[in-house]
Amino acid sequence: MKNSNGNTKLILLHPYIQKQGSSSRLWLLGFVSLFTLAFLLTLIYTRESTSTAAAATTVASSSLAGAPLPTTVINILIHYASTSNSSFHMSYAEIKQISDVLRKCSSPCNFLIFGLTPETLLWKALNHNGRTVFIDENRYYAAYMEEKHPEIDAYDVQYTTKLSELHELLASTKKHIQNECRPVQNLLFSECKLGLNDLPNHVYEVDWDVILVDGPRGEWPDAPGRMSPIFTAGVLARSKKMGVNAKTHVFVHDFYGEAERVCGDEFLCRENLVEASDTLGHYVLERMDANSFQFCSNQTLPKASTS
Template sequence: MKNNNGNTKLILLHPYIQKQGGSNRLWLLAFVSFFTLAFLLTLIYTRESTSTSATSTAAAATIASPGLGGLPTTVINTLLYYASTSNNTFHMSHAELKQISDVLRKCSSPCNFLVFGLTPETLLWKALNHNGRTVFIDENRYYAAYMEEKHPEIDAYDVQYTTKLRELHELVASTKKQIRNECRPVQNLLFSECKLGLNDLPNHVYEVDWDVILVDGPRGEWPDAPGRMSPIFTAGVLARSKKTGVNAKTHVFVHDFYGEVERVCGDEFLCRENLVEASDTLGHYVLERMDANSFQFCRSNTSSKASSSS
């Protein structure tokens, strides 16, 4: 402040004003600290609430979906009912569907399910193995492409069978002669030259440890039809060649079990000692993983003798 003479004078603030400024800073610091603490407490509570909510949701899902496949029991039963009462002549019965469905439900999640044959039950198998891996193999490349185009969720591949049904006994005899070489029970079929082994499937099919395998194809019972010799032999090798894992067992189902091919090849490559349930229409085998140096499909040859004499 200047006086009338133009000289500058020093203005001193009152001590009370200085104290007032310091007090404001203290109040501001307290205010910021309070809101910081409130923010941290809110963040912690929100995280705990989210975690609790997620746990409750998971528990509710588990209660609603007792099957490991993830579908509620009522949904599974409904699917089985409508599938077994369809107008298609070639569909499976309710008893057959339920037998396979029960195994899929008990399967470790996710379940790996390999199916030979595109059938009226194709969409059912995909639905029942909810959240699992389901792969279909069919001899008709056009039908496989059609199914994938119409149902993009379906994973289907075609295979060229080189066998003929009338060559059944000749092929079985040839395979048994090569049991220590190309046709051994534990191997990677991708590199095999065994006549009954399927070696032209996508590479990843041989890398998967399949928990359930269903042989319901190829179609046809005339002499020049492919027959199911190769799928049954391939299923037996894939089951015994599983890598070290949680589940060392593989469930193999063979449909149309009344056929000679299904009975003979089932006895030779899946083995009667592994047959846990059978009817005229469905055979159910449970195979265990085998050592890489094993050169025998069955523990005894009594089943082979029985099948050849029948």
């Protein structure tokens, strides 16, 4: 730099000062490097921990999804379902009887229910990990239930029967028992008046382990009655494929009704009735040979027409 006299002077820094500046820069560089390393290690550890936790959660969820419901949970569900305010719900004893069969069913259990009732969500929950399908006569209610509860698999069916025609329909079925009303067949192609042939195709392909007839609703003369569901349940149970569980449990609710009792005797058979009360009948049916032409062992085949 220049002084006041215009002469230029050279200013030299002391070696100590230069050394002190280099040392500060080295300390700063070391601190930044150490901080960066610590940050990277923390990031790697956090990611590994998160991945491990996520994997553990996934495994636990998968294990829980595949496990049966604990007995305590089942008992609580049954208790609250049977003590609801609805006047149409099943009793504790009725629900417990069906629940016990579902628990013993091989997994996954195929459960077919005729009727959307106050127990609909309960049946879906009790058949945990199994296949549960509902059939109802009211298409609007079936659509409503599926929209409100997407986990519900519900379909509607149009019944063509009338409760007042009970005995006429039984006579017609007996008349054609060796043809379209035989006990072993694919109902999808059946012309039997009591056979339901307009259900979704896959309903006929599934080998049902448990079938509950709790619909359609109504006990007045023009109501459809439960003749068709009981007949259909009897055919589905007897038409199961080889290599699967040969037995099918069929429950008929409101067992005090004439149609329920009479059709139960005709198509589910008294020899298969293992338990009954005024409100619930429990049948256990075996698979039949394709050449079988009578539902019950004590039935008499109609005489062939001579015309």
